[in-house]
Amino acid sequence: TVAxxxxxxxxxxxxxxxxxxxxxxxxxxxxxxxxxEFAAGLGLETVASAEGLSAxxxxxxxxxxxxxxxxTDLVAPGGTVxxxxxxxxxxxxDLRAVTFKELTAVGTRVYSRGDLAVATDLVASGRFxxxxxxxxxxxxxxxxxxxxxxxxxxxxxxxxxxxx
Numbered sequence: 001t002v003a004x005x006x007x008x009x010x011x012x013x014x015x016x017x018x019x020x021x022x023x024x025x026x027x028x029x030x031x032x033x034x035x036x037e038f039a040a041g042l043g044l045e046t047v048a049s050a051e052g053l054s055a056x057x058x059x060x061x062x063x064x065x066x067x068x069x070x071x072t073d074l075v076a077p078g079g080t081v082x083x084x085x086x087x088x089x090x091x092x093x094d095l096r097a098v099t100f101k102e103l104t105a106v107g108t109r110v111y112s113r114g115d116l117a118v119a120t121d122l123v124a125s126g127r128f129x130x131x132x133x134x135x136x137x138x139x140x141x142x143x144x145x146x147x148x149x150x151x152x153x154x155x156x157x158x159x160x161x162x163x164x
Contacts, residue, residue, distance in 0.1 A: 001023070001026075001057075002018040002055055003050060003055035003058045003059070003074055004026065004058075005058065005067050005070070005071065006030065006059075006060065006061035006063070006064075007029070007032065007039050008061065008062075008156065009156045010085070011030065011059070011062070012035075012156070013128075014061055015028045015059075016044070020127050020128065023057075026045065027046070027047060028044050028045065029046075029048070030048070032152075035153055038132070050067070054074060055074060055075060056076050057075070057079060057081075058080070059082045059084050060082070060083045060085050061084045062085055063085030063086055065087075065089075065091040068087065068091035068092060069091070069094065072093065073094070075103055076101075077101040077102060079101070079103055079104070080104040081098075081106070082107075082108065083105070083106070093105075135155035135156045135157060136155055136158050137158070137159040138159070138160055139163060140160060140162060143158075143160045146158045146160070
């Protein structure tokens with residue numbers, strides 16, 4: 001079982017990749033209804049809150065301090081927490097749970113050549129379609145409003161054209 005906390009473009013992509021990799025169950029936790037609906041439309045199981053979930057692997061794709069404090073509760077003993085999100089400031093993590101539950105914690109930051117090869121193969125083989133992620137295309141003049149929408153949980157990825 002894999003739990004992904006955060007239903008933005010990275011979280012949804014991680015959930016789809018986990019499913020493609022053969023995870024028995026993948027659950028995506030995301031509070032924003034529009035993002036949950038998007039993920040569900042791609043065939044993912046979604047929940048509004050991660051509280052109460054239990055998984056062998058938990059991906060933090062939210063980057064929110066409340067999630068950092070929760071991930072060690074979600075992961076099963078002997079499981080793995082993967083931090084995909086980038087935090088702006090340090091966040092509290094229950095290191096006692098890491099020890100008592102014998103957890104593995106993994107951080108990620110930059111894509112490797114191997115990651116790019118896997119991503120290319122997933123797209124080329126048709127197992128991953130990136131097109132639904134592009135929810136709108138805007139002009140440069142419209143970019144600020146589009147970014148504000150993204151911050152409110154509306155849409156996933158926005159392409160900004162250089163022309164006005």
